[in-house]
Amino acid sequence: MTLKLGVPSKGRLMQKTFDWFANRGVTLRKSGHDREYAGAVDGIDGVELVLLSAGEIPRELNAGRIQLGVTGSDLVREKLSNWDRRVVEVSKMGFGGADLIIAVPNAWVDVETLDDLDAVAAAFRANHGFRLRIATKYHRLVRDFLRENGVADYQLVDSQGATEGTIRNETAEAVADITSTGETLRANGLKILGDGMIHSSQATLFRGRRGGWTQEQRNTFKSLVAILDQA
Amino acid sequence: MTGDQSRAVWDRARAFQTTIADQGAMVTDADYLLQADTLLDLYGEDIRARAFTTQDPLRGEQMLRPDFTVPVVQAHMAHGAEPARYTYMGKVFRKQEEDESRPTEYVQVGYEVFDGTDPAAADADVFATILGLLSDVDVTAVTGDIGILRAAVMGLKTTERRRAALLRHLWRPRRFKSLLDRFSGVTDVPPSRTALLAQDDPMAGVGDVLGLRSRAEIAARIDVLREDAAAEPLSMAERELVDALLAVRETSPNALTALRDISVDLGSISEAVDGFSARLDALSARGVNVDTLAFEAAYGRMSMEYYDGFVFGFEAPAQFNLPPVATGGRYDALTTVLGNGVGVPAVGGVIRPAAVVALEGER
Secondary structure, three states: OOOEEEEOOHHHHHHHHHHHHHHHEEEEEEOOOOOOOOEEEOOOOOOEEEEEEEHHHHHHHHHHHOEEEEHHHHHHHOOOOHHHHHHHEEEEOOOOOOEEEEEEEOOOOOOOOOHEEEEEEEEHHHHOOOEEEEEOOHHHHHHHHHHHHOOOOOOEEEEEHHHHHHOOOOOEEEEEEEOOOHHHHHHHHHEEEEEEEEEEEOOOEEEEOOOOHHHHHHHHHHHHHHHHOOO | OOOOHHHHHHHHHHHHHHHHHHHHOEEEOOOOOEEHHHHHHHHHHHHOOOEEEEOOOOOEEEEOOOOOOOHHHHHHHHHHOOOOEEEEEEEEEOOOOOOOOOOOOEEEEEEEEEOOHHHHHHHHHHHHHHHOOEEEEOOOOEEEEEEHHHHHOOOOOOOHHHHHHHHHHHOHHHHHHHEEEEEEOOOOOOOOHHHHHHHHOOOOOOOOOOOOHHHHHHHHHHHHHHHHHHHOOOOHHHHHHHHHHHHOEEHHHHHHHHHHHHHOHHHHHHHHHHHHHHHHHHHHHOOOOOOOOEEEEEOOOOOOOOOOOOEEEEEOOOHOOOOEEEEEEEEEHHHHHHHOOOOOEEEEEEEEEHHHHHHHHHH
């Protein structure tokens, strides 16, 4: 049985992942046509490249359909409950960095901390008759973070894209989103809460649980780790 | 669960319910699917981590009932008349995000009393009934009273807003403590806030307002912040009394003595402590041995968010890693929320027959 390695199927994340492995002596490439999602691996035997959407890699790792996967640490935490019992971080890869943060309109000069957000949520609910809306696609991470910090009277509204625009459209009052430079937030008149850092994410190589692995897969994993560690 | 185990659990549940019904409780039921909005408004977003959510094309978001209390209270507030006693039996459904060994569906048998004539007697009725059902089971009862903490907060010599903020976070011990720390000057005001209030016109930086929260709301909050900045800190003496109160963890008679001592300096809790005393008398009258009954002032603050008075739990021996075998308490405020402002004094409790059967299996 080969060891299946899931890698994001497009864009910068794929290219950076290819570069990261290449720097360590393992060549990953798309086989054949550029639009084809089949891959090949040189530099080690027994590893098969599977190209997938980064968002599906946590689920595939958890299901055991792939044994290794490269994806954002935010996605693993968001998509898997008890993620650290289901997958193991093999290596942080040092790229794809982005922070999951909470942001509010610049005009909210009275809000800089979670404490402020909580107080404003209570007042907002009293004034408007519904809970203050926070737009996000990271429901689990945001909910756990706000519970941990004792913020109440909010609701999460789902936003799968253009999240920064939801406030202008009056479908949310605040956002919890990924940002690397903060530029999109600033362009949309938003500011980040000082203590609102939920997770600092980066591309990470994960492995799934080894329970169902064959001896061959275990051996291949060992050799792969040895090669990666040399670099 | 095997067929035999399931039968044993349902047999036990029916036996429990029959006993409760024979005492005069009306058998009632609830829908499996509840309107998600109601639960979300009540518990906040956290309920999504605990309740299974599904979608109905016409009714919108629905949740599989995570407990019976909410629908039973709703039905009572809509159609019932006091005094009323209800019993129900059926499955509840809970997501288990932390501990995969815990079941996602389990049977509950419940007893709810809506009767304001004698709260102490009603509390004792629910507790003694469940104690009676568990008389042969290896469990330890723990009691508490959120009403005493609530009374303590309401009596603090500080601004109305600060008291309201503390009451709002009664069930979130961490946030409660950090608010107390700030109100008593243990932690500093965030520098961002000091800087904002130091400006001649804090509203000057507002610029274009984006979204639904208006300029007037921002200005109102700044007024609130000004009022808060001008308020005297909560005295350390009062702060220590609250800490002393929360630390009370004794047999009931000793707890009563300790709370009486605290009430000498914190007069606002006197009435609630009298209520505790009356409840002990009512429990004795029902044959409960209160001399050994455990009382913890902080009990139920973590997990029992809608209880606002008497709370109790029956815990299995720790080595079996079982959830509480029975839990309950008083939830007067919940009835006000679900009754559109009209409240009814209410107290109730639930038993998990599966935990009883599991414990008996261990013997």
